[in-house]
Amino acid sequence: MHTTLNRCMALVLGILCVGSLCACSLSGRGITVSSNSTAFGTVLSLTVTGPTRADADETVSRLLAETARLERIFSYSDPDSELSRLNRTAQEGPVQVSEELFMVIERSLSVCERSGGALDIALGDLIELWHVETNEGEIPSVDEMMQNGRPSFRDIELNEEDRSVRYRKAGLKIHLGAVAKGYLCEALRDLMKDRNCTGILNLGGSIQTVGLRTDGDRWRIGVADPDHPETSLTRFRIGEASVATSGSYQRYFEVDGVRYHHILDPKTGCPAQSGLASVTVTGPDGLLCDALSTACFVLGEDGAKDLMEFYPDYGILLISGSGQDRTVSADGPVETLP
Amino acid sequence: MRRTVLPILLIGILIAAGLCSLLFILIRPSAHTALKAEIYVDGEIVRTLDLSGTEETRTIRIETPYGYNLVEAGPGYIRMQDADCPNRTCTHMGKRTGDGIPIVCLPHHLVIRVCGAEPEEDGVTY
CATH class of the missing domain: 3.10.520.10 (ApbE-like domains)
Structure with missing residues (x-):
């Protein structure tokens, strides 16, 4: 008699446990x-x-x-950001950068290369020229800039040994937008x-x-x-x-x-x-x-x-x-x- | 006799408690049934507007440390009517009805988000 009752209790408690778990799931976790x-x-x-x-x-x-x-x-617009400091100094010689900035530039360059330059992270000069976000209808002339052989991502030199970045061309600015x-x-x-x-x-x-x-x-x-x-x-x-x-x-x-x-x-x-x-x-x-x-x-x-x-x-x-x-x-x- | 009744009583109470809990969870009113708009400045909620409990259209002026925004709240929607920000992009973002896309005035660090609707998406990419 007691054994049957105990089995019955265990079964009911088991059903209740499963029911509670279902209810918790229904009410969302966390x-x-x-x-x-x-x-x-x-x-x-x-x-x-x-x-x-x-x-x-x-x-x-x-x-x-x-x-x-x-x-x-x-940040490109914040003059105190690490990227802005790099853009100001990397034309003068190699600049050591943080691990994160180096890694992001390195990974981005791989897509720049593979896409045949359709992605180019060295577009800072052009983005400034167009200033699309604040432009009120002035179409800039890009011909001169393009004819003079403006810089590209291929002018960015990375050195993994000392985690440094150097720009090989004047006017180059990395934009990571x-x-x-x-x-x-x-x-x-x-x-x-x-x-x-x-x-x-x-x-x-x-x-x-x-x-x-x-x-x-x-x-x-x-x-x-x-x-x-x-x-x-x-x-x-x-x-x-x-x-x-x-x-x-x-x-x-x-x-x-x-x-x-x-x-x-x-x-x-x-x-x-x-x-x-x-x-x-x-x-x-x-x-x-x-x-x-x-x-x-x-x-x-x-x-x-x-x-x-x-x-x-x-x-x-x-x-x-x-x-x-x-x-x-x-x-x-x-x-x-x- | 008492040894038989007690466990049965206990089982009865447990079943009743379990059923009540389950019933409460299943039929409780959802926290998201009422449509409302939350207005954030610098990440903090500065105003909450009920959009479902009214038929009238209201214009609310929000003063931020960076300038003002005029918000129009009507039945089931909210939109940016006017602002003294430089580009006034926020005034062109249309009516929001809870589609998951917020109204944003970047120069004033202001974000309006409609909550309570059951959007068909968890997020919208744009």
Whole structure:
């Protein structure tokens, strides 16, 4: 009699344990906190889930501190950043730099080379000339600059032994706008994982997911419609990954109905006219996603697909045309949603 | 007799408690049912506006250490009506209804985020 009763109790307790676990799962795992601030000249949205409220709050504080630290290294506009100091002195001779700055330049140069110069991190002079973000309609003359053989990424000399950088050509200035947000995504991802947190980060459209959603599902990412950036044109699903988009609708000015956007083609010195409205790249590393989205935008559809063959772990979404002629094509490991 | 009743009573209480907990979790009102807009300056929430409990359109002036922003909040949406920032890009960002994309005024370190809607995406890349 007692044995039967004990078995019965064990069964009920077992059912209750399973039920409680299901209930915990339904109610979400951990505590989620959000933060919205500005960084790298854009908006930084953090959604972090930690084991406790204190863990999640502390992680958000550390992510913001890490962002500020990296901005002091990679900022082009801050005259006191490490990059600005490098740009002022590297033409005079080799300059020793931090491990992070050296590594980001080195990784970026690999994409510059592989893309045949479609990505060029030595565009500081051209970006200053166009000053797209503050330009009120003045189209600069780039002919003289281009004819005089302006510097390129090939004029950057790296020395791994003493971690130094030297510029071989006068006027060269490194601008890391095409890669720094992606590297930040990687750094913040590592910090969140070290602190046993999951979540999603969005830095001006560059996204990093860490782990899975609290319901155990993968993340749903929308891609802004180039004609109406406040709405999504298409969606795809990712696990833990980075996402970066380069588009002609993000920063631009218009003169006589012609749009002059911020993604410059190093070969012409002018805004890239490749027929693409936006390129989204998703994959394991943020820096590569960021760099490849810019390179692919400059290369155009065919060149982009050729380049992506070197990166089989990365998926790409290309949006071209406009209005009724808008087309979306996907290539590589990217799972689009209906 | 008492040795038989007690465990049964205990089992009954445990089942009742378990069912109540499960019921509470399943039917509790979601924290995100009401549509609201959170306005941040320098990363801190300075104002929260209810967008679902009203039919009227309101204009709210937000004073930041860097300048002012005029925000229009109506039923189910919010938009930047005006600002004294240099480029006024924020005034061209349209109405937001909880699609996940915030309104941003970079010169004024101001971010507006609509919460409570169930967006079809966890994030939007742009």
